[in-house]
Amino acid sequence: MIRFSEVFKRYPGGGDALKNVDFRLVAGEMAFLTGHSGAGKSTLLKLITAIERPTRGQVWIGGENISRIKPRKVPYLRRRIGVIFQDHKLLYDRTVYDNIALPLVVAGLNHAEVRRRVRAALDKVGLLGKERSYPLTLSGGEQQRVGIARAVAGKPPLLLADEPTGNLDPELSLEIMNLFAEFNRVGVAVLIASHDLELIKQLGYRQMVLDHGELVAGGEQV
Amino acid sequence: MRELSIRHLQAFFFSLGQLWRTRWGTAMSVAVIAVSLTLPSGLYLVLQLTDQISADWQGGAEISLFLKPKVSDAAALKLAGQLQQQPGIAAADYVSATAALEEFRQKSGFGSALDLLDANPLPSLLRVRPQTDQADPAQIAVWLEEFKALPEVEAAEFDYAWVQRLHGIVQVGRQLALMVSLLLGGGVVLIIGNTIRLAIFNRRDEIEISKLIGATNAFIRRPFLYSGFQQGALGGASALLLVYGSLGLLAPAADRLAGFYQSQFTLQIIGWVELLLLPLIGGLLGLVGAWLAVSRHLRDIEPG
Ligand SMILES: Nc1ncnc2c1ncn2[C@@H]1O[C@H](COP(=O)(O)OP(=O)(O)O)[C@@H](O)[C@H]1O
Ligand SMILES: [Mg+2]
Numbered sequence: 001m002i003r004f005s006e007v008f009k010r011y012p013g014g015g016d017a018l019k020n021v022d023f024r025l026v027a028g029e030m031a032f033l034t035g036h037s038g039a040g041k042s043t044l045l046k047l048i049t050a051i052e053r054p055t056r057g058q059v060w061i062g063g064e065n066i067s068r069i070k071p072r073k074v075p076y077l078r079r080r081i082g083v084i085f086q087d088h089k090l091l092y093d094r095t096v097y098d099n100i101a102l103p104l105v106v107a108g109l110n111h112a113e114v115r116r117r118v119r120a121a122l123d124k125v126g127l128l129g130k131e132r133s134y135p136l137t138l139s140g141g142e143q144q145r146v147g148i149a150r151a152v153a154g155k156p157p158l159l160l161a162d163e164p165t166g167n168l169d170p171e172l173s174l175e176i177m178n179l180f181a182e183f184n185r186v187g188v189a190v191l192i193a194s195h196d197l198e199l200i201k202q203l204g205y206r207q208m209v210l211d212h213g214e215l216v217a218g219g220e221q222v
Numbered sequence: 223m224r225e226l227s228i229r230h231l232q233a234f235f236f237s238l239g240q241l242w243r244t245r246w247g248t249a250m251s252v253a254v255i256a257v258s259l260t261l262p263s264g265l266y267l268v269l270q271l272t273d274q275i276s277a278d279w280q281g282g283a284e285i286s287l288f289l290k291p292k293v294s295d296a297a298a299l300k301l302a303g304q305l306q307q308q309p310g311i312a313a314a315d316y317v318s319a320t321a322a323l324e325e326f327r328q329k330s331g332f333g334s335a336l337d338l339l340d341a342n343p344l345p346s347l348l349r350v351r352p353q354t355d356q357a358d359p360a361q362i363a364v365w366l367e368e369f370k371a372l373p374e375v376e377a378a379e380f381d382y383a384w385v386q387r388l389h390g391i392v393q394v395g396r397q398l399a400l401m402v403s404l405l406l407g408g409g410v411v412l413i414i415g416n417t418i419r420l421a422i423f424n425r426r427d428e429i430e431i432s433k434l435i436g437a438t439n440a441f442i443r444r445p446f447l448y449s450g451f452q453q454g455a456l457g458g459a460s461a462l463l464l465v466y467g468s469l470g471l472l473a474p475a476a477d478r479l480a481g482f483y484q485s486q487f488t489l490q491i492i493g494w495v496e497l498l499l500l501p502l503i504g505g506l507l508g509l510v511g512a513w514l515a516v517s518r519h520l521r522d523i524e525p526g
Contacts, residue, residue: 051525078436079435083435090431091428105232106441
């Protein structure tokens with residue numbers, strides 16, 4: 001599903017954010033990406049969605065080498081990946097329904113199909129009945145669920161989450177992580193960047209550790 | 223194909239909705255666009271009026287061919303027939319010397335004085351009327367030379383100084399209208415370009431998020447392009463109302479003016495095509511403005 005081969009990333013005017021990173025995540029696998037703040041977790045995820053390009057090395061997603069992907073192909077790559085952010089990145093002037101529908105509309109699905117999938121996604125994250133609410137009327141945990149529903153609505157084979165529980169209390173965090181585990185059980189590959197080590201240990205999935213841009217543990221599959 | 227048209231419809235109504243949500247801002251820019259489009263359209267209408275008057279004049283204008291005394295009625299009629307066949311000539315009427323004298327007698331009031339003459343002093347003549355659209359000074363000059371060279375013709379006359387003058391005025395007016403149109407049309411492009419630029423920045427987050435979840439540039443562009451077109455078209459439609467509103471106010475004066483020149487100017491009932499032209503022009507200008515803004519600024523907004 002994901003393959004990094006000797007990947008380096010250097011931002012203009014900065015040091016190496018990633019150094020010689022090598023790993024694979026197979027289809028249907030779930031793993032955590034941990035490390036101190038500034039270790040390069042977000043950078044690694046940005047390489048997967050082609051928000052950033054590797055300075056050196058190769059990145060494959062679903063068999064496609066995206067290291068030098070053409071800009072006009074990027075949207076189609078991103079449609080195959082569901083992404084969840086710490087700050088949700090919801091549209092606050094749209095209803096929950098419209099937020100979740102956005103990737104489906106973007107992908108050009110017809111009206112009936114959009115409805116069906118939005119309802120299915122809401123159902124999975126336990127927010128049925130909230131489609132007409134606006135995100136700001138929801139709690140932090142609920143907003144994150146909207147973000148997750150949006151990410152899974154298009155049924156992507158891969159989910160990425162960057163600190164999805166960063167702003168949530170431990171109980172809500174566990175709920176959210178369990179939600180990811182549920183999607184993983186039906187075959188979705190999941191990669192979650194987090195520094196909530198307690199929680200990660202408790203869940204017991206593969207753990208990859210970044211330290212100053214180097215992958216120091218978990219590079220090999222378990 | 224059907225899918226694509228559905229997406230266009232979506233973008234169309236979405237951007238209409240956005241315009242409504244920001245209706246005061248929209249109203250302002252639409253008003254500015256309307257004023258910018260009203261001025262050149264008004265100019266064109268005034269020009270059209272002038273053209274109409276001058277056409278009426280030129281329609282009445284004629285070249286007089288004074289015939290040599292030895293030319294017989296039959297020969298003159300034959301010449302008239304030939305001239306009438308020439309392209310660009312609407313009519314050629316023969317006025318015999320006797321008829322000319324009779325006409326002069328009636329119009330001048332010198333009837334009894336003329337009776338004292340024992341011979342008719344007037345030559346017979348042909349009155350040649352050019353077709354309205356052919357009556358430009360250059361063409362008339364060419365004809366004059368041609369006619370003068372005819373063996374039957376003693377002299378050919380045409381008082382074309384005023385035609386030339388009027389023609390010149392209309393020409394200058396045309397150029398002025400063209401310049402004003404270009405300037406204000408450019409203004410409309412800039413106004414809409416700026417409005418769209420602001421809209422792009424206001425919806426920065428949305429654009430960024432859309433890109434993150436796989437929206438193509440075309441998808442993101444579409445509502446902004448529609449928005450530009452819609453604002454321009456609304457501005458054009460408002461300009462149409464303004465132009466015809468002010469024409470209604472000006473009509474009596476215009477009629478009077480036209481009357482001075484023995485011409486009739488009537489506010490013409492405009493056809494569908496002309497009715498749609500102004501909103502269409504506005505819409506296209508808006509589209510251009512939006513395109514400029516979009517191609518300039520959308521690229522800068524990338525998720526990071
Ligand atoms: N856009 C950027 N420009 C320059 N440096 C950056 C940029 N993004 C991240 N970095 C640097 O790259 C390193 C890794 O950052 P990041 O991937 O955000 O780490 P993490 O997500 O693990 O906290 C940090 O030193 C950070 O300062
Ligand atoms: Mg980070």
